[in-house]
Amino acid sequence: MTEIATGGPFDLAQTLDSGQVFHWQSHEVEGVAGFVGCLGDRPVWIGQPAPRAIRFLGVGADAVAAYLGIAEPVASLHATFPADDAVLAEAIAYCPGLRLVRQPVWECLATFITSSLKQVAHIRQISLTLRRRFGERREIAGCEVWTYPSPAAIAAAGEEALRECGLGYRAVGLHRTAEAIASGEADLGELEALDDAEARAFLLRFHGVGEKIANCVLLFGCGRYGAFPIDVWMDRILRERYFGPRKRRRLKPVELQAWAERHFGPNAGYAQQYLFHFARKTF
DNA sequence: GTCCAGGAGAGGC
DNA sequence: GCCTCTCATGGA
Numbered sequence: 230m231t232e233i234a235t236g237g238p239f240d241l242a243q244t245l246d247s248g249q250v251f252h253w254q255s256h257e258v259e260g261v262a263g264f265v266g267c268l269g270d271r272p273v274w275i276g277q278p279a280p281r282a283i284r285f286l287g288v289g290a291d292a293v294a295a296y297l298g299i300a301e302p303v304a305s306l307h308a309t310f311p312a313d314d315a316v317l318a319e320a321i322a323y324c325p326g327l328r329l330v331r332q333p334v335w336e337c338l339a340t341f342i343t344s345s346l347k348q349v350a351h352i353r354q355i356s357l358t359l360r361r362r363f364g365e366r367r368e369i370a371g372c373e374v375w376t377y378p379s380p381a382a383i384a385a386a387g388e389e390a391l392r393e394c395g396l397g398y399r400a401v402g403l404h405r406t407a408e409a410i411a412s413g414e415a416d417l418g419e420l421e422a423l424d425d426a427e428a429r430a431f432l433l434r435f436h437g438v439g440e441k442i443a444n445c446v447l448l449f450g451c452g453r454y455g456a457f458p459i460d461v462w463m464d465r466i467l468r469e470r471y472f473g474p475r476k477r478r479r480l481k482p483v484e485l486q487a488w489a490e491r492h493f494g495p496n497a498g499y500a501q502q503y504l505f506h507f508a509r510k511t512f
Numbered sequence: 513g514t515c516c517a518g519g520a521g522a523g524g525c
Numbered sequence: 526g527c528c529t530c531t532c533a534t535g536g537a
Contacts, residue, residue, distance in 0.1 A: 248518055249518090341518075344517095344518055344519085345519045345520065345532095346516090346517055346518090346520085346532085347517055347519095347533095347534080347535085348516080348517045348518090348535075348537085349517085349518075350517095350535085350536065350537095351517080351534070351535055351536070352517095352518080354535085392533090395533085395535080396533080397533030398520090398531090398533055398534095399519095402521095436520090436521085437519090437521090438520080439519060439520045439521080440519090440520090441518070441519060441520085442519075442520085458518070459518090460517085460518035461516085461517065461519090463518080481527095505518075509518085
């Protein structure tokens with residue numbers, strides 16, 4: 230059992246349940262509320278015994294801090310947000326301890342391919358089913374957890390088996406993407422060397438990956454804070470809170486995307502997460 | 513039973 | 526290029 234200080238507002242429960250990541254399961258250890266899951270292939274328990282402290286089992290402090298973005302200079306990120314934005318200020322005040330999680334790229338890409346037109350609760354269910362059927366079993370704090378299946382495991386499973394996991398039409402995209410990566414035709418390791426636009430184009434080549442999912446992977450898997458995914462919730466809060474009734478109806482999706490990236494600036498994606506969580510919990 | 517969900521791709525124009 | 530339709534599934 231190790232404990233580290235967060236150095237700023239941090240809310241573990243909000244962070245792990247804000248639609249970025251879909252496999253953490255609530256589990257108390259020694260009276261401390263927390264979650265079990267995997268960091269890559271390592272089983273982990275993470276708990277929050279106090280507002281500014283994180284306690285964990287199964288992995289090193291560096292890995293936990295990197296995953297949870299604990300060392301992130303949140304104040305300087307906020308300093309890049311538009312100063313006169315009352316909506317964003319309201320969203321941040323609603324969940325000041327929310328952070329962006331830095332996920333393994335493949336896991337993030339695969340999970341968001343399965344997220345298309347699905348509610349968060351069902352994405353969680355799909356993730357768990359895929360892990361239990363095709364991932365590797367681990368144990369931590371008396372709980373069973375499963376790693377996210379590798380590209381090779383998903384490719385070998387076949388499209389039909391994926392459909393049986395409740396994926397529906399999403400099975401095609403997940404299977405084809407897994408095959409492309411498992412075969413070496415595509416290498417996610419190349420992402421790091423690319424600039425944002427090139428990285429987005431790289432991700433868009435995969436079947437089942439459009440603008441929104443590519444932006445989710447850039448933001449949650451690659452730490453590209455300028456990426457701004459717009460789903461139905463973001464579309465709703467942006468149109469309703471930032472535009473009048475006439476403009477709101479006329480604005481095309483590409484125009485809204487461009488406006489958001491410009492308005493929220495270089496860390497637009499971080500602002501996006503506060504707004505998304507706020508919209509989903511209060512609308 | 514109806515509506516909706518962290519959308520994307522194909523086809524028609 | 527833009528607009529529309531379709532694609533499965535389960536929770537609310």
